[in-house]
Amino acid sequence: HEALADIEDELAGLEAQAMAEQQRMALKQALSELPERTQEIFRLNRIEGMTHAEVARHLEISDSSVQKHLSKALAYV
Structure with missing residues (x-):
């Protein structure tokens, strides 16, 4: 029984x-x-963990632009 349980867990x-x-x-x-x-x-x-403000500064765009792009991406995916 134990071996079967191990196989089920692995599966x-x-x-x-x-x-x-x-x-x-x-x-x-x-x-x-x-x-x-986007x-x-x-x-x-989402992947590198930067905040909205950090992304905005990094890309030299407004925080609201970051939010709009993220909203678009999240709605799409």
């Missing part, structure tokens, strides 16, 4: 990994369809 882990990979690929595909600036802002904020 569940593999299924979770496969699902996570599918989600990453779907997100990557969706983001690739957005304008480059992709960059999403990456800086």
Whole structure:
């Protein structure tokens, strides 16, 4: 019974990994369809962890522009 439980646990882990990979690929595909600036802002904020203000300063745009791009990206993905 213990060996079967271990196999089931391993299978569940593999299924979770496969699902996570599918989600990453779907997100990557969706983001690739957005304008480059929107992709960059999403990456800086959501992946690199920069705040809206930091992104705005880094790209020399307004905070409201950052928010608009992020809203667009999040609504799309």
